Amino acid sequence: MRDLGAGFGHLLKGQRWVARHGKSYGFGLLPGLITLVLYAAALVALALWGTDLVAWATPFADDWSSPWLGLFRGFLTAVLFALALLLAVLTFTAVTLLVGEPFYESLSEQVDRDVSPDGTAPESGLPLLRELWISGRDSLRILVRAAVWGVLLFACGLIPVVGQTVVPVIGFFVTGFFLTEELTAVALQRRGVVLRDRLALLRSRKTLVWGFGTPLGVAFLVPFVAVFLMPGAVAGATLLARELLGEETRDADAPSDNGSADPAVPSGPRPAP
Numbered sequence: 001m002r003d004l005g006a007g008f009g010h011l012l013k014g015q016r017w018v019a020r021h022g023k024s025y026g027f028g029l030l031p032g033l034i035t036l037v038l039y040a041a042a043l044v045a046l047a048l049w050g051t052d053l054v055a056w057a058t059p060f061a062d063d064w065s066s067p068w069l070g071l072f073r074g075f076l077t078a079v080l081f082a083l084a085l086l087l088a089v090l091t092f093t094a095v096t097l098l099v100g101e102p103f104y105e106s107l108s109e110q111v112d113r114d115v116s117p118d119g120t121a122p123e124s125g126l127p128l129l130r131e132l133w134i135s136g137r138d139s140l141r142i143l144v145r146a147a148v149w150g151v152l153l154f155a156c157g158l159i160p161v162v163g164q165t166v167v168p169v170i171g172f173f174v175t176g177f178f179l180t181e182e183l184t185a186v187a188l189q190r191r192g193v194v195l196r197d198r199l200a201l202l203r204s205r206k207t208l209v210w211g212f213g214t215p216l217g218v219a220f221l222v223p224f225v226a227v228f229l230m231p232g233a234v235a236g237a238t239l240l241a242r243e244l245l246g247e248e249t250r251d252a253d254a255p256s257d258n259g260s261a262d263p264a265v266p267s268g269p270r271p272a273p
Contacts, residue, residue: 007211007240014236015229017111028107028231031100036227038095039088046084050077083154089175089220091146093182094139096230101132104234108186111238115249124190131189138185138195146178176213177202179220183213183237184244191245201244212240 018025046053054076061069097104112121124131153171157163181202188198202209216233220226242249 001207003205003207004211006243007208007213008215009211010236010240010243011212011216011233012236013239014111014234015232017114017235018107018232021110025231028100028103028234029227031096031103032227032230034099035092035096036224039092043081043084043088046081050080054080079154079157082157083150085221086153086171086175087147087150089217091143092220092226093179093230093233094143096226097182097186097234098132098136098139100230101135102128104186104231105131105190107231107234108190108238111235112187112242115239115242115251117248117250122191124192134189135185138189139182141195142178142181146174149174149178172214172217173210175217175220176210176215177206178213179217179233180209180213180237180240183233184241186234187238187241188245191241193245205244208240208243212236 018028051073054073058073058076061072064072109121109123113119126134153167153174156167156170159167181198184202185195185198188201193201216229219229239249
């Protein structure tokens with residue numbers, strides 16, 4: 001239970017951090033807005049033509065009598081839309097991070113500088129294109145894992161009673177885990193932690209990860225909320241990554257010499273006293 005509270009605390013600290021950096025917070029909304037428009041268009045298209053898609057996929061039911069045909073295809077259409085919504089939540093973070101990679105990388109570095117006792121932040125030393133390639137490749141691998149979980153949860157959701165009670169709860173925890181992986185990847189990738197090691201690190205503190213990612217996943221179900229929470233989620237995930245790695249961290253809410261710096265323009269290390 002302590003780790004659950006600590007994870008949620010990192011989420012709140014991240015939101016407070018970006019609240020103190022209003023100008024950069026505005027820039028941080030752009031990647032989320034772009035991604036939101038793309039996802040909204042896809043979901044609207046599915047809502048408009050989902051029935052036709054289900055009818056095309058179930059020709060064996062064409063001769064069924066009323067009302068069974070309508071009930072069967074209506075149920076499948078609703079389930080299809082619910083699955084699409086779940087996948088949208090699972091993949092929204094990955095796509096937004098990919099779109100906003102340069103900004104979120106810079107924001108994460110600034111958080112590291114603000115909370116690091118010596119005012120420095122780890123740097124990958126890799127060219128931007130190389131970082132984008134690694135980020136895109138790892139995100140694709142995570143999306144495949146998330147899709148597998150989505151299909152399994154979809155199948156389990158058809159089980160009476162269990163599918164309407166236990167499965168949704170499991171779905172929220174699964175969503176929280178994958179959201180946290182994508183968000184902490186920004187900070188961990190700069191530290192040279194590869195995907196396999198990142199997953200092992202997160203599994204070693206599951207309750208901490210769930211405390212951070214599960215409430216965030218629930219919040220992301222509310223339209224437009226994900227856009228406004230993304231910059232703070234990246235900041236909070238950086239703090240979470242530092243705890244997972246056992247790095248010394250001073251209070252993120254305390255004022256600092258470089259706390260007012262704009263994360264869109266990374267500041268250099270503090271001069272030695």
